[in-house]
Amino acid sequence: MSGALERRPGPRRRPALGYDERNAAILVFPVVAVLLVVAAYPILYSFWVSLHDIVLTRPLRRPFVGFDNYLRIFDDERFWLAVSRTTVYTVVTVAVTTLLAVLVALLLNEAFPGQRILSALLLVPWATPSVVNGLMWKWIYDPTYGLLNALLVQLGLLERYRAWLGDPDLTLLLIANAAVWKQMPLAALLLIVTMKAIPDDLYRAAKVDGANVFQRFIHVTLPALRPGLMLVLVYETMISIRHFDLFLIMTQGGPGDASFTLSWLIYVETFRSLRFGTGAAMSYVLAMATFLLSWALIRWLGKRI
Amino acid sequence: MATITCERITKRYGGVVAVDALDLTIRHGEFMVLLGPSGCGKTTTLNMIAGLEEISEGRLLFDDKDVTWQPPHKREVAMVFQSYALYPNKTVRENIAFPLQLRRTPREEITRAVTEVAEQLEIGHLLDRRPSQLSGGQRQRVALGRAIVRKPSVFLMDEPLSNLDATLRLSMRSLIKHLHHRLRATFVYVTHDQAEAMTLADRIAVMKGGLVQQLDTPEGIYARPANTFVAAFLGSPQINLVQGEIAPDGSFARGAFRLALPPGAAQPGRAVTLGLRPEDVGTLAPGLARLEARVDLVSPLGSETHLEVVAGDDVKLTLRVPKEWRAQEGQVIAVGVDPARLHLFDATTDARL
Ligand SMILES: Nc1ncnc2c1ncn2[C@@H]1O[C@H](COP(=O)(O)OP(=O)(O)OP(=O)(O)O)[C@@H](O)[C@H]1O
Ligand SMILES: [Mg+2]
Numbered sequence: 001m002s003g004a005l006e007r008r009p010g011p012r013r014r015p016a017l018g019y020d021e022r023n024a025a026i027l028v029f030p031v032v033a034v035l036l037v038v039a040a041y042p043i044l045y046s047f048w049v050s051l052h053d054i055v056l057t058r059p060l061r062r063p064f065v066g067f068d069n070y071l072r073i074f075d076d077e078r079f080w081l082a083v084s085r086t087t088v089y090t091v092v093t094v095a096v097t098t099l100l101a102v103l104v105a106l107l108l109n110e111a112f113p114g115q116r117i118l119s120a121l122l123l124v125p126w127a128t129p130s131v132v133n134g135l136m137w138k139w140i141y142d143p144t145y146g147l148l149n150a151l152l153v154q155l156g157l158l159e160r161y162r163a164w165l166g167d168p169d170l171t172l173l174l175i176a177n178a179a180v181w182k183q184m185p186l187a188a189l190l191l192i193v194t195m196k197a198i199p200d201d202l203y204r205a206a207k208v209d210g211a212n213v214f215q216r217f218i219h220v221t222l223p224a225l226r227p228g229l230m231l232v233l234v235y236e237t238m239i240s241i242r243h244f245d246l247f248l249i250m251t252q253g254g255p256g257d258a259s260f261t262l263s264w265l266i267y268v269e270t271f272r273s274l275r276f277g278t279g280a281a282m283s284y285v286l287a288m289a290t291f292l293l294s295w296a297l298i299r300w301l302g303k304r305i
Numbered sequence: 306m307a308t309i310t311c312e313r314i315t316k317r318y319g320g321v322v323a324v325d326a327l328d329l330t331i332r333h334g335e336f337m338v339l340l341g342p343s344g345c346g347k348t349t350t351l352n353m354i355a356g357l358e359e360i361s362e363g364r365l366l367f368d369d370k371d372v373t374w375q376p377p378h379k380r381e382v383a384m385v386f387q388s389y390a391l392y393p394n395k396t397v398r399e400n401i402a403f404p405l406q407l408r409r410t411p412r413e414e415i416t417r418a419v420t421e422v423a424e425q426l427e428i429g430h431l432l433d434r435r436p437s438q439l440s441g442g443q444r445q446r447v448a449l450g451r452a453i454v455r456k457p458s459v460f461l462m463d464e465p466l467s468n469l470d471a472t473l474r475l476s477m478r479s480l481i482k483h484l485h486h487r488l489r490a491t492f493v494y495v496t497h498d499q500a501e502a503m504t505l506a507d508r509i510a511v512m513k514g515g516l517v518q519q520l521d522t523p524e525g526i527y528a529r530p531a532n533t534f535v536a537a538f539l540g541s542p543q544i545n546l547v548q549g550e551i552a553p554d555g556s557f558a559r560g561a562f563r564l565a566l567p568p569g570a571a572q573p574g575r576a577v578t579l580g581l582r583p584e585d586v587g588t589l590a591p592g593l594a595r596l597e598a599r600v601d602l603v604s605p606l607g608s609e610t611h612l613e614v615v616a617g618d619d620v621k622l623t624l625r626v627p628k629e630w631r632a633q634e635g636q637v638i639a640v641g642v643d644p645a646r647l648h649l650f651d652a653t654t655d656a657r658l
Contacts, residue, residue, distance in 0.1 A: 201390035204357050208461075209404040209451070210378035219403070223394035 050281040056274035069281035079282070081257055082265040085172065086241060089261055092176045093183070093240040098232055100180065101187035102225070106217075108188070109195045119192075126185035134249035137178035141165050141250075165251055168258035175246050175259060183239070187232040194228035195221065230301040234294050241290050262286050307367055307381075307458035307491045308333045309354060314363035316349050316515075323349040325515040326363065333458075336485050336492045340502040340538070341512035347495040350512075351461050354493060356380050367459070378407075380459070383452035387464040389444040391436040391451070397423075398432040401450045408455075422450045426480075442473040449481075453488065462494045466501065478504060499539045503527070511535045529648075533655040536580050536648060542611060545581045545622045548652060550574060557647075562617025565594035567644045571658055578655065580648030583611070584625040586640040593641030598622060600632045614638070 053065045073079050140147045143163035152158035206216045244263040251259040270279030309331040316324040324346040331337045339347045352358035356377035365373045391400050405415045423429040426446045466474045502509050503523045511518045519531035530536035536544045549559030551571045557564045557579045598614035612624045649658040
């Protein structure tokens with residue numbers, strides 16, 4: 001009986017390109033060509049840039065410096081500051097997004113009056129362009145006209161209007177809040193889809209076995225949710241770590257260096273200081289970091305599924 | 306200790322009445338089968354007994370205790386589902402142990418109980434596998450194991466065998482029967498398979514449209530079906546049902562077709578439906594009514610032969626006869642029918658006369 005379950009793949013040989021595959025190659029070629037031009041070329045070009053000392057204030061001088069740009073980054077204390085800011089921001093954003101998404105998905109997976117309307121409303125933040133989202137939250141946090149101030153003062157929770165984004169202790173969290181507002185719906189939607197696939201009988205069995213609501217969540221919902229959770233965690237991490245537009249609109253890295261993240265650093269280095277070489281190198285570091293982090297997350301979470 | 310009493314239990318989904326004022330008493334230690342076609346409310350009834358479905362009206366008692374509003378885990382019932390409903394991320398061992406873990410049973414006791422159950426069900430070698438690595442029959446054994454490990458007094462099973470192939474179904478059927486003998490618990494078993502119902506049940510409740518049509522032992526239901534629906538639902542091949550009327554001489558008549566009935570069976574002139582089980586025919590002998598028919602089709606099954614015959618003008622009948630009968634298609638045969646074994650139903654109400 002156990003023998004039937006063992007699979008022993010025989011040695012496999014790569015077949016020569018068959019007729020169909022040749023045709024396929026011809027048909028796929030245009031797409032590959034376009035990808036090469038729009039994706040591979042910029043990637044390779046920026047790598048080339050990162051190996052040269054290119055400063056746009058002296059455009060004709062572009063000596064090859066090898067990996068000096070990279071080495072210089074790691075000596076730059078702004079870089080390490082940006083790493084710590086980015087870490088805080090990413091961890092907060094991803095954690096809150098995921099937790100909220102699970103809660104919202106659990107809620108919307110139940111049948112109750114208004115559930116459909118609420119599900120539809122959920123998509124509004126997601127459909128909002130991130131620039132609009134940034135502007136909206138900037139207004140909400142506004143020191144003189146802001147909704148947050150008005151609300152808190154009216155509720156008696158606050159004495160006087162505050163410059164929310166001007167508080168270095170709060171800035172990152174407030175921006176993270178804006179990001180969560182926009183990102184959470186998609187994550188929740190993904191988890192709802194995963195939840196819908198859980199057979200009802202499993203919940204019934206668990207009820208009869210004596211599991212309460214919490215135990216049913218732990219033993220039935222959560223295990224089934226793991227693939228969805230992994231996707232959400234990896235995806236949210238990948239985009240949060242590279243967030244830029246919210247910072248550009250809301251704080252420009254400030255106050256002081258309170259929201260000085262990696263993507264902001266790259267922007268400043270490249271387009272304000274016009275040091276394209278180091279800017280490109282930093283971009284590469286950020287891209288590699290994102291890639292490695294995602295890979296580690298997938299490996300780590302994948303083992304638990 | 307568990308007698309289950311349903312007192313006029315009703316379940317409504319919006320305007321749909323799934324179960325209609327069901328009265329049913331399931332005795333302690335009894336094997337009760339709920340039998341009926343798809344959509345007749347079997348699952349709904351079972352779910353209400355389990356506590357998985359709210360009861361719209363009526364009362365449910367376990368012994369003398371009103372459990373109408375009790376949640377499932379307070380009712381001490383175990384359930385086996387058609388879909389097995391094993392926890393996919395848990396191993397077989399963990400699946401079986403789960404109900405005990407929830408009850409905070411000491412670890413050594415869990416280990417002992419799981420081992421014992423696994424031995425009973427012959428799944429000891431599968432304990433470390435996950436459900437996805439098991440065959441359908443093995444999965445259903447694990448589901449049974451998860452149910453019996455708690456030693457509950459009530460077992461509820463919703464078509465547990467209908468996802469299995471025919472041979473496996475037979476062996477699982479006897480396994481379940483043995484379990485019932487050994488556990489001495491109350492079993493409520495839902496199926497639409499009449500053979501399963503006949504072999505397993507102490508009593509069968511035949512359901513249709515949310516109503517119990519008949520509640521009796523398998524023999525009782527087979528021998529004295531309460532109406533044409535029950536008569537047609539049990540037995541394979543199906544009972545022959547012929548519409549006609551009672552002739553002045555007291556026999557059954559439809560056109561040229563005549564069949565003698567026991568004296569005083571029904572008023573002459575009354576419209577009735579005659580029921581004749583395919584196997585209730587034999588060689589002609591004194592005391593038997595004569596049935597003459599032309600053979601239309603012969604289906605030898607090895608152990609027996611099924612004949613499709615036409616009697617009178619248009620009365621099509623199926624007969625089960627011994628394999629030694631060498632009937633030819635087109636041949637006219639005469640067989641004997643014991644009038645006492647015939648069933649008569651009212652033509653309008655379909656109820657047994
Ligand atoms: N959640 C529900 N909402 C509305 N109607 C329902 C619901 N569940 C069941 N019903 C209806 O109640 C009736 C009885 O359903 P039930 O599931 O008890 O049938 P069943 O006898 O178990 O049938 P099957 O053999 O197909 O499983 C059916 O007509 C069904 O359509
Ligand atoms: Mg059913």
